[in-house]
Amino acid sequence: MWAFGPEPLGDRAGYVLAIAVTAVATLFCAAMVLHVDLANLVMVYLVGITYVATRTKPRPAILASFLSVATFDFCFVHPSGTFAVADIQYVFTFAVMLVVSLLISTLTVRLREQSQAHSEAAFSARVEQLRSDLLSTVSHDLRTPLASIEGSADALLAQPELTDESRGLASTIQDQSLRMARLIRNLLDMTRVQGQIDLDLDWQSLDELAANAILRTANLFDRPVTLAAPHDLPPIKVDGVLIEQVLVNFLENAARHAGRDAEVAVVLSVEGEEIVARVSDDGPGIAPGMGERIFERFQGTRGAGAGLGLAICRAAIVAHAGRIAAMNRPSGGAEFMFALPRSEVGSNASD
DSSP: OOOOOSSOBOHHHHHHHHHHHHHHHHHHHHHHTTTSOHHHHHHHHHHHHHHHHHHBOHHHHHHHHHHHHHHHHHHHSSSTTSSOOSSTHHHHHHHHHHHHHHHHHHHHHHHHHHHHHHHHHHHHHHHHHHHHHHHHHHHHHHHHHHHHHHHHHHHHHTOTTOOHHHHHHHHHHHHHHHHHHHHHHHHHHHHHTSSOOOOOOEEEOHHHHHHHHHHHTGGGOSSOOEEEOOTTOOOEEEOHHHHHHHHHHHHHHHHHHHOTTOOOEEEEEEETTEEEEEEEOSSSOOOTTOGGGGGSTTOOGGGOSOSOHHHHHHHHHHHTTOEEEEEEOTTSSEEEEEEEEOOHHHHHHTO
């Protein structure tokens, strides 16, 4: 069988190929007609139809089917030179030839499309794996020199004899090294969640995870982040490290886009069969048209950042069979939320 081409020919080129292949098959049959039975000549046309189907879209292959039947009748079936049929058995031959040729052309086209789809999927998976390996390798290699830069900046800031200008430069180095560290952490997290996530599930208190996330990001805000949660919030069985990281990424996103002086609030609640966490700010909100794209990889909010943190959030929440969303608040600013299924066992455990 012929290998399928990367792309089928367009309709015009396909029609030309169908006519040309039918003509070549007819010439071959004319040279062989005195040596083989007419039934065997039908096979020559079927081979031509199969070839056309591997190179074209469906319509040229169908044209080749009808042309082959008509040409075979006109050139080789008595009386030749006309479409009249002296022997009625050839009508049955034509019908079978047409049905078989249409089946061959249709199945061949479908097989080619499936083969192309499989090749594209395999190529995409390979590219995705290579990109993940590259991200992981680069991220690991950058961690050591970055830690040295961060440590050096900390040591400089601890020197009392620094001038204001030097202290400002050292502070900038420290801030940018911390920002780079967060980016590297996101890259490593992204390679972790590329495939199936192995969750380390345990009973967790979501308000404690939120408090830890607020503590970890306290240096990003001039105002304290508020936390509101019901006193009877039930524990939930989750991967605590992942869920806390989701909250950290939400808070870092708020600091990046709403600013250090933003009013940021974390609100936890029980809504039906879900436990919901919301992180809101009073910043500029989400850019128009972002919608669900905001959680795609390499999609930054308002064009800032690498766009990995929120993609990690979605992967982590989806792995917990939860849902995640982002929206603009009516009063201004953005709100990011995730909802996790509430466990009945967890509810009883809090009694």
